[in-house]
Amino acid sequence: GSSHYHITNQHMGFVMLYGRKGQEREHLTRDKYFALAALGMPFFFYLSAVVVGSTRLLPWFLIAAVILTGWYVVLQSRLEKRNWPKLLVLIAFIPLQWLAWSYAAVEPYSPTRLLTAALTINIGHSLQYLRLMWFHNHNRYQDRSGVIGLISRKWLYFFGAVVLLALPSFIVGQRALKWQAPFIMGFVMFHFVLDAKLWRVRGDAELARALRL
Numbered sequence: 001g002s003s004h005y006h007i008t009n010q011h012m013g014f015v016m017l018y019g020r021k022g023q024e025r026e027h028l029t030r031d032k033y034f035a036l037a038a039l040g041m042p043f044f045f046y047l048s049a050v051v052v053g054s055t056r057l058l059p060w061f062l063i064a065a066v067i068l069t070g071w072y073v074v075l076q077s078r079l080e081k082r083n084w085p086k087l088l089v090l091i092a093f094i095p096l097q098w099l100a101w102s103y104a105a106v107e108p109y110s111p112t113r114l115l116t117a118a119l120t121i122n123i124g125h126s127l128q129y130l131r132l133m134w135f136h137n138h139n140r141y142q143d144r145s146g147v148i149g150l151i152s153r154k155w156l157y158f159f160g161a162v163v164l165l166a167l168p169s170f171i172v173g174q175r176a177l178k179w180q181a182p183f184i185m186g187f188v189m190f191h192f193v194l195d196a197k198l199w200r201v202r203g204d205a206e207l208a209r210a211l212r213l
Helices: 002-021 025-052 058-077 084-106 111-141 146-151 155-173 180-198 205-210
Strands: none
Touching: 002 025, 002 084, 002 111, 025 058, 025 084, 058 084, 084 111, 111 146, 111 155, 111 205, 146 155
């Protein structure tokens, strides 16, 4: 649940960023709550399957999703121009959430299906986050000296640093150590908390400049 909340908030954050870059400040609140509702609905469908033991509530969730999406499409059609980066985030990740959580809901008590769903939505989340990190670091640190400047100048250097930093976690994951699960979960939770603090543009002019806002 906490992982899904974190990922949903990241997608919503991208929607908000693209809205600000597209000078759609008057629509930010509407975009925010649409993204949260549309991305959260598939997960709540999965939870309903866990509670009732089947997918029989799917039609009700689909009706709500169609109504919500139809309302948003109508509103977007009334705008003078389309903010395609924002819309592409929604077009890509809302169906992905439905695909992943519907797969898990077919057998709601299956750990394998749940893990598959979690990995599916995390792949999109990870690629999106790496793109954000590269965009931010390249704009903010490429002219600095030292390691941070070096890895921020070229995508290849940045990717190499990502792989290097990920190796300890990968190695731990390959070993059946008693402290493995709590260590990984602790790191994940720390990541969630840190993430919520790092990307607050309000009051951070340097961060806003790095994100070209």
